[in-house]
Amino acid sequence: MVREDLYITVPSFFRCPISLDVMKSPVSLCTGVTYDRSSIQKWLDNGNNTCPATMQVLQNKDIVPNHTLKRLIQIWSDSVNTLSDSSSSDSPPSLSKEQAQELVKEIERDDCSNQFDSLSKIICFASELEENRKFLARIDGFLSVTVNVLCNAGEELRVLERVIRILELILIDFEDKEKMSRLLSNSDFLSSILFVFQQGSLNSKIRSARVLELIAFDAESKLTIASNDAVLSELVNSMTSNSDSNLNDAVLSCLVSVTLPKRTRSKITKLGVVQKLTQKLGDPNSTVTIIEKSLKLLEMVSMCTEGRTEICDDPLCIPAVVQKLLKVSTASSEHAVVILWRVCHVFRDQRAEEAVTKSNGLTKILLLMQSNCSGHVREMSSDLLKIFRVNSKSCLSFYDTKTTHIMPF
Incomplete structure (x- = not known):
């Protein structure tokens, strides 16, 4: 039950100027004004060439993700959720830094029966200010204390969820990478995170994926996480058709982070x-x-033979990639071109070439070359056109890829 006296004030700059709702995917125009991606995309798709807030004529229609604002909105949203979760009882009073430091010592001494309340107070303290999170991150031994609770709480789910929340908050500002790397030396660490991911609430699942992404900061940590078959399998299997979009986003970010090593690319390919x-x-x-992260991960998978084989074996994959050319964003178009270049130009798979042709991929590649794409994308697009120029029996066989415009057919 939500308390009747719990009123949430939304910061004005978190709201989209068009929809007035809290932005889910904030992006900025060349005018510097930030909008929710879906709202501004509809505005531009309707043929408008001005900034809705300033009415300035747009020099270009590029939209740039505002990652800083997105993270601030996420922190604020999580803080609201924390308050809502604890709304059945009076909110704990704000802690001073000295009280927070003393509370850390109590957590180290207490058993699970008392740790839950102490951890909840720490979460409220950390959620209030970025300065508080940095203070906690600098407390000598705080990370070790928190991880010890995680590894020794067994199946006390509510305690585990609180620890995951704390780790998500402090690891962003944690500067001692050597201490972070030691987290994975405890065999129970990944097992506890996996348990929360499997049994916890939706928010806890999302936070678990974020914690994994945060600790996967170097090659060794990426390999350690990926070597845990249960964790990797659970991440891949969580991407179902009816799973939450925020969970999908967090899982994709985590998989992109841990999939850098070659052996991991092969493993997740085998996991489907x-x-x-x-x-x-x-x-x-x-x-x-x-979509951007899905294409990015697919691009990474296409770097290994097993991945390219699976992409070509799946009759729906290449058409789905072609469909996203010039349709979503500059980043998605670039990822899509790299995928097509690898399977058609490097791997020379006949099925992939036919799938591109049947999906009207040639026209889209031509249009992409006429756009303001990067030099390496233009070069890969040219390589693709040379393949189809030789193989195609259509009039595209005579198209000169050095031209700078599309000739009418």
Whole structure:
């Protein structure tokens, strides 16, 4: 039950100037004004060439993700959720830094029966200010104390969820990477995170994926996380057709982070990640961010032989990739071109070439070359056109890829 006296004030700069709702995917125009991606995209798709807030004529229609604002909105949203979760009882009073430091010592001494309340107070303290989070991160031994609770709480889910929340808050500002790397030396660490991911609330699942992404900061930590088959399998399998978009976003970010090593790319391919990503690309409810990250992960998978084979074996994958060319964002178009270049130009798979042709991929590649794409994307697009110029029996066989405009057919 939500308390009747719990009123939430939304900071004005968190609201989209068009929809007036809290922004889910904030992006900025060349005028410097930030909007929610879905709202400004509809405005631009309707043929408008001005900034809705300033009415300035746009020099270009590029939209740039505002990652800083998105993170601030996420922190604020999580703080609101924390207050809502504890709304059945009186909110604990704000702590001073000295009280927070003393509370850390109490957590180290207490057993699970008392730790829950102490951890909840620490979360409220950390959620209030960025300065508080940095203060906690600097407390000598705080990270070790928190991880010890995580590894020794067994199946006390509510305690584990509180610890995951604290880790998500402080690891962002944690500067001692050597201490972070030691987290994975405890064999129970990943097992506890996996338990929360499997049994916890939706918010806890999302936070668990974020914690994994935060600690995957170097090659060794990425390999350690990926070597845990249960964790990797759970992440891939969580991307179902009816899973929450925020969970999908967090899981995709985590998988992109840990999939850098070659052996991991092969592992997630065998776990069926290509089919999962194809579903995300074909889902009309997928957000721009999810599409971009799906294509990014698919691009990484296409770097290994197993990944390229799976992409070519899946009859829906190449058409789904082609569909996202010039349709979503500059980033998604670039990821899509790299994928097509690898399977068609490097791997020379006949099925992939036919799938591109049947999906009207040639026209889209031509249009992409006429756009303001980067030099390496233009070069890869040219390589693709040379393949189809030789193989195609259409009039595209005579198209000179050095031209700077599209000739009428």
